[in-house]
C-alpha cells in the first residue's frame with residue numbers, strides 16, 4: 425500500500441503542494457487530476473522517491489520512502505526512450521542494469537514485444553515508430569522489471585484521440601492481468617474515470633486534496649459506454665470546477 429501523508433513541497437518561495445494525503449491500496453489504480461501547475465508531477469516524483477518533500481512522508485508498505493523506489497517504474501509524458509537504441513535495447517534496459525543473463529533478458533524482452541504487438545520491430549529505432557508504438561515500448565520497458573508499482577505522468581497526452589483510447593484499453597488490460605498498482609497523472613476527465621478506480625482531485629496551486637472519488641466500477645473496456653461512466657465524468661467535472 426502507498427500512503428501519502430501530509431506532503432508539502434516548496435521550491436524556494438513557491439509552494440507547490442500543501443498537506444496532500446491519500447492512500448493507494450495494493451493492486452489498485454489511482455488517477456490524479458487537477459489544474460495545470462497544481463503540483464501533480466511534483467507529487468508523482470515525490471512518490472517515486474526522486475524528489476524530497478518539504479513536509480510529510482510517503483510510505484510504501486509502511487516503510488518511509490527516502491530514496492528512489494526499487495520496485496517501481498516511472499513512465500513520463502515524452503516516453504523517455506533513448507533515440508539511439510533499438511526497440512529491443514530500450515525494452516531490455518532495466519534488465520541489463522539489474523544484471524539479468526543474456527538468455528533471461530532475451531526471453532523476457534521477446535515475450536514482451538510479442539505481447540505488446542511489437543514483434544518484428546526489435547531492430548527499429550524510436551523515430552521509425554508511431555506515437556502509440558513508442559508508448560508501448562516505454563510501457564514494455566517499465567514493466568520488464570516486473571514492478572509492483574507503475575507511476576505514470578500523463579503517459580498518453582501526446583497521442584491522438586483514437587490511439588489514446590486504444591492505449592487506455594491496453595493499460596486497463598495490463599492492469600487486469602498483472603494487478604500492478606498503478607498511479608496515473610492525467611489532465612483528462614474521461615481518462616481518469618476510465619482508468620482510476622480511485623480519483624484524487626487536487627486544487628489549484630498549492631495543490632491540496634479537494635476530493636477523493638471512489639470509482640470502483642472502472643475496470644472493464646465496456647465501462648466507457650455505461651451510464652455510470654457518464655455520470656461519474658459529470659461529477660468529476662463539477663468537483664474540479666467547484667470553488
Ligand SMILES: Nc1ncnc2c1ncn2[C@@H]1O[C@H](COP(=O)(O)OP(=O)(O)OP(=O)(O)O)[C@@H](O)[C@H]1O
Nearest residue numbers: 435438440458459460461462463464465466467629
Ligand atoms: N524543480 C522545480 N523548481 C522550481 N519550481 C518547480 C520545479 N518543479 C515544479 N516547479 C513548480 O511547481 C509547480 C507545480 O509544478 P508541477 O509540474 O508539479 O505541476 P503539474 O500539476 O504537473 O503541471 P502540469 O499539469 O502543467 O503538467 C509549478 O508552478 C512549477 O513551476
